[in-house]
Amino acid sequence: MKSIITPTSLFFDLGVQNHPSIISVVGAGGKTSTLFWLAQLFHACGRRVLITTTTHMFLPETPWPIIFCHEPAKLPRQQLMQPIQVCFHAWKAPLGKARGFQPAVIDALVERPECDVILVEADGARGFPLKAPDEHEPCIPECSCSVIAVMGGHTLGEKTGADNVHRWPQFAGITGMRADVPLQLRDLIRLVQHPQGAFKNAPPTSRRIWFINRFSQCENNVDENELIQPLLQGDVDAVWLGDAQERPAITRRFVR
Structure with a gap:
């Protein structure tokens, strides 16, 4: 069940054998870092990558080109041939963030053969390390081949x-937790x-990846037999298990 970690094995987890592939990242505690790490990983393996969001997102500090448009599926072919690019709908100055697209707008990109991998930040968490979704969340494109749920x-x-x-009230309702009680793996x-x-609104056919980020800081609080119960x-x-800001980002991996 635990397996060797290579880009090929991670791509298998994500179900990205076919092109184009839409990967949606939800949750809290490292979504954007996960998105950027995946972009670099796919790029290193020769895939073209488009990064976008269905919510709001800070502009990356990388030198990747950033474009704003109404319908990315109507972009010129040459624009979609960039190795890595970031695409948004509009700039929201009061938030200091860019606004993304409705999920259906991103779904339309699967019709473009120039697209290899589309990475979508499909949830917001306001910088918190954990969250539960509200009624209108998350906003996941229906064509997502995989959904990665990140937790700090x-x-x-x-x-x-x-x-x-x-979204503490929703989190407490789902987990049964009370405030000021230490968080346990079972929660x-x-x-x-x-x-x-965590996987609310994930398309039925998508692969579900549970990513515990910054894992090295919690190893002593994790029982492996308990951890793999959702897998079994x-x-x-x-x-x-790993840290999206370190290399390698994934240090342990379990699959069915």
Whole structure:
């Protein structure tokens, strides 16, 4: 079940054998870092990458080209042939962020043969390390071949509440937690397994990847037998452990 980690194996987890591939990232505690790491990984393997969002997103600090448009599916062929580019709908000056597209607008990109990989930040968390989705969240394109649910592993063992969990009332309702009680792995597992939890709105045919980010800071709070329960019960297709800002980003991996 635990396996060797290579780009090929990670791509298998994500179900990106076919082109184009839409990968949506949801949750909290490292979504943008995960998106940028994946962009570099795919680029290193010769894939063209387009990064976008269905919510709001800070502009990347990388030298990648950034374009604003109304319908990315109508962009000229040459524009979509860039190795890595970032695409948004509009700039929201009051937020200091760019606004993305409706999921259906991103779905339309699958008709363009120039697209290899489309990486989508499909959720917002306001910088918190954990979250539960609200009624209107997350905004996942229907054509997503995989959904990665990110959680900040450094919060395990810490007391939780509205100060470090986005949408705390929803999170408490799903996990059964009370404020100021230390977070346990079982609480994150409830979030993974609940229909209104981490993988809410994931397309039925998409592969589900549970990524515990900043894992090195919580290893002592994780029991491997407990960790793989969502895998054994079919709630996820893979569990990734690591840190999106380190290299290698994924240090342990479990698959069904």
